[in-house]
Amino acid sequence: MGARASFCYRSAMPATPAWPPASTPRLFVDQPLGPDAAPTLDGAAAHYLLNVMRMKPGDPLLLFDDRSGEWLATVADASKRALTLRVERQTRDRETVPDLWLCFAPVKKARLDWIIEKATELGVRRLQPVITERTIVERVKRERLEAQIVEACEQCGRTALPELADPVKLPALLADWPAGRALLFADEAGGAPLARLDAPAPAAILTGPEGGFTTRERELLLQAPAVRRMTLGPRILRAETAAIAAMAAWMAAHGDWRAAGEGADAGAADII
Structure with missing residues (x-):
C-alpha cells in the first residue's frame, strides 16, 4: 500500500478578547x-x-x-x-513607589501643572512646594494641584497617590530636614553628576524658581549636611525641565525602572 499523507485539521477558534478591554475607563x-x-x-x-x-x-x-x-x-x-x-x-495591589521627594519652587500656572503631572507619572512619593527668594508664585491652589495629581494617576496607572505637602520657605525646609535623607541640590552653578553622588532612597531633589537660587540661598544650602550638589549638564534648563530631568535621572539610577523592565520581560516569557 502506498504511503498515506496524514492531515490534521483545526477549526479556527477566535481569540478570547482581553478583559477588561484596554479602553476601559x-x-x-x-x-x-x-x-x-x-x-x-x-x-x-x-x-x-x-x-x-x-x-x-x-x-x-x-x-x-x-x-x-x-x-x-x-x-x-x-x-x-x-x-x-x-x-x-x-x-x-497598591504599589510601593520609590522613596523620592521632589522639592520645587512653584512656577507659573501651566508649567506648574506640567511639573505635577510628570513628577506623578515618574513615580514621586512626595511633592513639596518650596518658597524661595525669587519665587514668583507664592500662593499655591491646593485643590488644583490635587486634581492634577489624580488625573495623572488615572492616566499612568498608579495605584498610590503622591503626598502633596503644604508650601514651606527654604530656611524652614532645611531646618526641619530629616536625618538620613539626601537632598540633591540641582545647582545651575555646577556640581557632580548623579552617578558620582551617594544618593539612593530615601532621597529628595530640590529645584529652584525661574530666576534660580540667590547667592545667600546657595550658601545656606551648601552648609546643610544632607545636601549634595548635582549638575544637570552643560545647558541652562527651565525650572520645570530641571525638575523632570533630575527625577528621570534618579529613577533610572535608583528607582523602580529596572525592576519594571525585568518584570515586563518575565511576564512576556510566561505568556510565550
Missing part, C-alpha cells in the same frame, strides 16, 4: 473598595462616564482608592446624574 474614588462594594459616583465623574464615555449597565471600569490597590467594577445602575457600581475583583 480608570478612575480614582475617595472611598474604600473591596469585594462586593457598591460605590456611587455623581458630579463630574458621573457626567464624564455617562455623557462622554456613554457607559451603561454592565460596562466595565477600573477603580483605585489609594488604599487597597486597583479593582475591576461594572456599572450596576445608571441614572441621569449618577452611577451605582459593583466591584467584581481586585486587579492589582
Whole structure:
C-alpha cells in the first residue's frame, strides 16, 4: 500500500478578547473598595462616564482608592446624574513607589501643572512646594494641584497617590530636614553628576524658581549636611525641565525602572 499523507485539521477558534478591554475607563474614588462594594459616583465623574464615555449597565471600569490597590467594577445602575457600581475583583495591589521627594519652587500656572503631572507619572512619593527668594508664585491652589495629581494617576496607572505637602520657605525646609535623607541640590552653578553622588532612597531633589537660587540661598544650602550638589549638564534648563530631568535621572539610577523592565520581560516569557 502506498504511503498515506496524514492531515490534521483545526477549526479556527477566535481569540478570547482581553478583559477588561484596554479602553476601559480608570478612575480614582475617595472611598474604600473591596469585594462586593457598591460605590456611587455623581458630579463630574458621573457626567464624564455617562455623557462622554456613554457607559451603561454592565460596562466595565477600573477603580483605585489609594488604599487597597486597583479593582475591576461594572456599572450596576445608571441614572441621569449618577452611577451605582459593583466591584467584581481586585486587579492589582497598591504599589510601593520609590522613596523620592521632589522639592520645587512653584512656577507659573501651566508649567506648574506640567511639573505635577510628570513628577506623578515618574513615580514621586512626595511633592513639596518650596518658597524661595525669587519665587514668583507664592500662593499655591491646593485643590488644583490635587486634581492634577489624580488625573495623572488615572492616566499612568498608579495605584498610590503622591503626598502633596503644604508650601514651606527654604530656611524652614532645611531646618526641619530629616536625618538620613539626601537632598540633591540641582545647582545651575555646577556640581557632580548623579552617578558620582551617594544618593539612593530615601532621597529628595530640590529645584529652584525661574530666576534660580540667590547667592545667600546657595550658601545656606551648601552648609546643610544632607545636601549634595548635582549638575544637570552643560545647558541652562527651565525650572520645570530641571525638575523632570533630575527625577528621570534618579529613577533610572535608583528607582523602580529596572525592576519594571525585568518584570515586563518575565511576564512576556510566561505568556510565550
